[in-house]
Amino acid sequence: xxxxxxxxxxxxxxxxxxxxxxxxxxxxxxxxxxxxxxxxxxxxxxxxxxxxxxxxxxxxxxxxxxxxxxxxxxxxxxxxxxxxxxxxxxxxxxxxxxxxxxxxxxxxxxxxxxxxxxxxxxxxxxxxxxxxxxxxxxxxxxxxxxxxxxxxxxxxxxxxxxxxxxxxxxxxxxxxxxxxxxxxxxxxxxxxxxxxxxxxxxxxxxxxxxxxxxxxxxxxxxxxxxxxxxxxxxxxxxxxxxxxxxxxxxxxxxxxxxxxxxxxxxxxxxxxxxxxxxxxxxxxxxxxxxxxxxxxxxxxxxxxxxxxxxxxxxxxxxxxxxxxxxxxxxxxxxxxxxxxxxxxxxxxxxxxxxxxxxxxxxxxxxxxxxxxxxxxxxxxxxxxxxxxxxxxxxxxxxxxxxxxxxxxxxxxxxxxxxxxxxxxxxxxxxxxxxxxxxxxxxxxxxxxxxxxxxxxxxxxxxxxxxxxxxxxxxxxxxxxxxxxxxxxxxxxxxxxxxxxxxxxxxxxxxxxxxxxxxxxxxxxxxxxxxxxxxxxxxxxxxxxxxxxxxxxxxxxxxxxxxxxxxxxxxxxxxxxxxxxxxxxxxxxxxxxxxxxxxxxxxxxxxxxxxxxxxxxxxxxxxxxxxxxxxxxxxxxxxxxxxxxxxxxxxxxxxxxxxxxxxxxxxxxxxxxxxxxxxxxxxxxxxxxxxxxxxxxxxxxxxxxxxxxxxxxxxxxxxxxxxxx
Numbered sequence: 001x002x003x004x005x006x007x008x009x010x011x012x013x014x015x016x017x018x019x020x021x022x023x024x025x026x027x028x029x030x031x032x033x034x035x036x037x038x039x040x041x042x043x044x045x046x047x048x049x050x051x052x053x054x055x056x057x058x059x060x061x062x063x064x065x066x067x068x069x070x071x072x073x074x075x076x077x078x079x080x081x082x083x084x085x086x087x088x089x090x091x092x093x094x095x096x097x098x099x100x101x102x103x104x105x106x107x108x109x110x111x112x113x114x115x116x117x118x119x120x121x122x123x124x125x126x127x128x129x130x131x132x133x134x135x136x137x138x139x140x141x142x143x144x145x146x147x148x149x150x151x152x153x154x155x156x157x158x159x160x161x162x163x164x165x166x167x168x169x170x171x172x173x174x175x176x177x178x179x180x181x182x183x184x185x186x187x188x189x190x191x192x193x194x195x196x197x198x199x200x201x202x203x204x205x206x207x208x209x210x211x212x213x214x215x216x217x218x219x220x221x222x223x224x225x226x227x228x229x230x231x232x233x234x235x236x237x238x239x240x241x242x243x244x245x246x247x248x249x250x251x252x253x254x255x256x257x258x259x260x261x262x263x264x265x266x267x268x269x270x271x272x273x274x275x276x277x278x279x280x281x282x283x284x285x286x287x288x289x290x291x292x293x294x295x296x297x298x299x300x301x302x303x304x305x306x307x308x309x310x311x312x313x314x315x316x317x318x319x320x321x322x323x324x325x326x327x328x329x330x331x332x333x334x335x336x337x338x339x340x341x342x343x344x345x346x347x348x349x350x351x352x353x354x355x356x357x358x359x360x361x362x363x364x365x366x367x368x369x370x371x372x373x374x375x376x377x378x379x380x381x382x383x384x385x386x387x388x389x390x391x392x393x394x395x396x397x398x399x400x401x402x403x404x405x406x407x408x409x410x411x412x413x414x415x416x417x418x419x420x421x422x423x424x425x426x427x428x429x430x431x432x433x434x435x436x437x438x439x440x441x442x443x444x445x446x447x448x449x450x451x452x453x454x455x456x457x458x459x460x461x462x463x464x465x466x467x468x469x470x471x472x473x474x475x476x477x478x479x480x481x482x483x484x485x486x487x488x489x490x491x492x493x494x495x496x497x498x499x500x501x502x503x504x505x506x507x508x509x510x511x512x513x514x515x516x517x518x519x520x521x522x523x524x525x526x527x528x529x530x531x532x533x534x535x536x537x538x539x540x541x542x543x544x545x546x547x548x549x550x551x552x553x554x555x556x557x558x559x560x561x562x563x564x565x566x567x568x569x570x571x572x573x574x575x576x577x578x579x580x581x582x583x584x585x586x587x588x589x590x591x592x593x594x595x596x597x598x599x600x601x602x603x604x605x606x607x608x609x610x611x612x613x614x615x616x617x618x619x620x621x622x623x624x625x626x627x628x629x630x631x632x633x634x635x636x637x638x639x640x641x642x643x644x645x646x647x648x649x650x651x652x653x654x655x656x657x658x659x660x661x662x663x664x665x666x667x668x669x670x671x672x673x674x675x676x677x678x679x680x681x682x683x684x685x686x687x688x689x690x691x692x693x694x695x696x697x698x699x700x701x702x703x704x705x706x707x708x709x710x711x712x713x714x715x716x717x718x719x720x721x722x723x724x
Contacts, residue, residue, distance in 0.1 A: 035114070035137065038121065040130040043067040044084050047130065056112065056137055058104055074103060084131050087118045091128045094118040098138060113142040140289075143178060150174040154300050164308040168200030171297055171304075175278070176203055179293070183257060183279040186265075186301060187212065187224050189272055196224060199274060208255040211248065217272075222248045223262035224275040231272060233263045233294070238283035261286045263294045265302050273305045327461055330358060335468040344477040345376055348435070351445065351469040352377040359458050359465075360447035361385045362427065366402045367435075367443040373402060385450055388427050398430060402444045405432040409441040411463060413454065429454055433462045435470040443470070495525055501534050503599055504721050507693035509701060511716040513544075513662070521548035522660045522715035525556050527563075532599060535563045535572075536606075538658040538719050539592040539613065551588050554579060559594065569596050569645045573609045573635070580636035590635040593658050595648075597721075604723050606648040606656065611635050614661050617680060619696065621653025625680040653690055655722040657683060662716035663700065666708040674707050693720040 035056055037049040046064045054062035061071055069081050078101060087094050097115045104110050116135030120128045153174070157167045172184035186199035198213040215221055217228040226244055227234040236242040237259050239252045245260075252258075259280040265273040276298040278290060286294070334354040341347045348365045355363045356379040365377035380386035389395060405412050413431045427448045435443035445466045447454055498506040508524055521541030529535055537559055541551045555576055562575035573594050580588055591613035598605045608616065612634035618626040632643040650656060659679065666674040682703035686696050697720050704716065 033136075035116075035133070035135040037068075037133040038130060039068055039084065039133065040121075042085070042088055044069065044081065044088070044131065046071055053133075056103070058108075058110075072103075074109075075101070078102065083118060087120055087131050088128055091120045091122075093120065098142060111139070112137060113139045143289075150178070151296070151300060154304070158300075158304050158307050161307070161311055164304060165200065167304045168301065169202050171301065172200050172202050175293065175297060179290070181280060182290070183281070185209075185212075185224075185277040185279065186274060187215070187228075187277070188274040188305065189217070189228065190214070193217075193272075196228060196275060204257075204279070205255050208251055208257075211251045215248075220244050220246070223260040224277050227262040227264045227275050227277075228272055231264050231266070233261065233291075235262075235286060236260045237285045240283070256281055258282050259284045261290065261294060263298045265298050265305065267302055267306050273302055276301055331461065331464050331468065334465055335472070338469050338472045341472070342476055344473055347469060347473040347476045348443065349377040351465065351473075352379040355379065355445070355447060355462065355465065357381045359462055360454065361450040362388060362448040364389070364398065364446045364448070365435075365443060366406075366446070368406055368441075373399075373406065388448070388450065391426055394427050398432075398446055398448070401430060401432045402446065405434050405444045406441055409434050409436055411459065413459065426450070431459050431462060433459070433466045435466050435473070437470045437474040443473075445469070495527075498526055499528065499534075501526075501597070501721075503604060503724055504597075505693045505724050506719075506721055507697045508719045509697050509717070511662075511701075511712055513712050513715050521552055522662060522717040523552045523556060524658070524717055524719045525559070526719070527560055529563055529596065534597040535559070535594070536597060536656075536658070536719065536721065537592060537594040538660065538717060539590055540660045540662075540715075540717075542589045547588075551580070551590065554583065555590055555592070563596070569594055569607050569609045570641065570643070573611055574641045577611075577635045577641050578639070581639055588636050591661070592635055595656075602651070604650045606650065607645040608648060609643065609645050611641065611643075614659055614664050615676065617657045617676075617683060618648060618650070619655040619657065619683045619686075619691075621651065621690070623684055625684050627676065627680070650721075650723045652723050655683075655691070655693060655696055655720055657696060657700070658719045659700070660715065660717045662712060662714035663704055663718060665714065666704050666712065666716070668707055669709070674704055678703065678707065691722070693722040696720045696722070 033052055035050070035052045037053045038047045039045060040047045044067055046066060046068050048064060057072060063071070068084075069076050075081060080101070083094055086092075095117045099114050099116060101112055101114065102109050103112055114135040115138050116133065119132040119134065121130035121132050123129045150171070154167060154171050157170065168186045172186065175184045176182055183201075183203045185201040185204055187196035188199040189195075190197050194217055195214050196212070196217060198209050201209045212222070212224065215225045218225055219229055220226060220243065221229070222245055223234045223236050234244070236245060239245045239249060239258055239260060245252060252260075257279040259282065260277055262275050262277040265276055267273050276294060278286070278294055334351070337354060338347050338350050341350050348367065352363045352365045361381040362385045363377075363379045364375055366373050366375050368374075378386060378389065389398075401412050401414065411431065411433050413429070415429045427450060429449040431447045431454045433445045433447070434441045435445060445462060447458070447462055498508055500506075506526060510522065510524075521543060522539070523541070524536075524538040526534065526536050539552075539555060541548045541555070543551075558576050558579045559572060562572045566572050566575065573592065576590070576592065576594075580590060590611070592611040593608065593613045593616055594611075595606045595608035598607075608628060608630060609632060610616070610628065610630040611632040613632075615630075616628040618628060620626065628646060628648060630643060630646040633641075635641070648656070657679075664673065664675055664679060668674075679700065682700050683696060686699040688695060691699070697718050700718055
């Protein structure tokens, strides 16, 4: 039969040897902490023992003269008597290190560990007549080793960032295994610094953990609330009579705990982190080892909490950084999208679309125009959300808030009174953000909440977006005004509509460069003269803007005035040249084609002057193309005009096409010019057997667009006349 301790420790045997007598051992070990007992005969009668033996055995069983199995019956089932029999029978010493025994009477049992020796005792003849038991209790050392092992496990968990709840629960269970009479609990200080929250208590009933979750830090609030308040250990040896437990005595009794020892958990920087508590099921004061155990694990818990808080702070910082990046990306992307919109209303409508659903489920934009407030945009996550704006009271409430923000220039937030008591989903709150630029509030961006509240973060994003959108909208407004002004001015420099010429069909087109922000220098005109004659001209003034517009106007008006007084196209062109050279100190060049049209019985005759302009093209009725390459220099470069009019006869089906260099110099993506050859091809391949002037213009425009795209770096003008 073997002892359990045989497997727990190491065993050493030796040959029999004569030993000391019991009296000699007793004299030697009587007052020593070493445990000694002398057993005689095969019944192992307790012949002698020192005080240390009876102190360890405990239970008031301090007598001799009886078999040890009768005095201490718990030893038999644990194999001790069998081992003593073996030593007595064989005369061989038995040694064991770290042997485990459970000693004590029922209800008072305790686990102890020993390094012990069972040595045969011999008489004068060398015969074995008993057994000496010599032992050293190693329970404290054993527990310290277990404690150190548990601490290492917890520290490893902390090092690898195990969840805090796992660490705390594991620690509680480890302590409870080391000291089965204890129940462990950990409470953590709440972020508000005034309450303690449940951290761990795996062996406490759920109702008890729930009852103490959130207790106040303060005096007379159980052991934990008081320990946290005092920053010092607090002991309640009997909860039933301790005044600190008045508010929790009943729930403690229901949980079956009668004593509590609580220690504050302090961080390395002196901050309170929580409390570490050990409960007992019977009234009891803590022993020295309990206090040491509590202090040791409180330090480990502090490390775990601080590590957890550091990790949480790091994660929170990463989340904030991520949120900040997302916010910045949202604002930058939205700003870019808004800036791409070239027109005022488009900018603000784009802003409204971008806020839904990123910032809110519903959005409106109001602007102030001519003293009146007008809603120009609505964006909603769903048709039902947009329908909320028609709800009773919502429109009036938002209109009032918009009016106040327009007057104050500051953001207004509020809860919608119209939502109070409403059983249906509705607008629950709003934020009206001003749209302001150059010190003037011209509009309001309104976010309306239908689900989550509009928190400060959302409102801050809305304010930043509104600030950027307001600047873009203001720029677009100015741009739109300038484009409109430029186009109105350009339109004023072109005939409002082409006149009707008997026997001829007229068509023209004009495409400004880019957005048409600057007035271009391209122009055309058709006007009547005396004796049934008509004047046609097309030209291009170098430069853009106001100077080009002024020159264009002067050329057109000079041509109209001179043509009514002079009967020769050359004289008219000379008059235009004189006006250019005499009226400006700057070098202003103009290319021009000027022609006078006469009608005969069978055809039309043109007397045409060309001054440095793109050569006119004639498309005959059979589709052939002729270039009118009359010589001539730019106007405005000298006092004289070279060249003489050339005469062109146009018969029914023939067409004259005049263009500016914005068409012939249009570039492909590869950098090639459209040039006169492609222009001639476009005219020659115009659809239909007898194309009209309008269809010829359309054919040219389509060919240029297909070649160079919609972007025009220069103005493009064309004038076509077809004889009918």
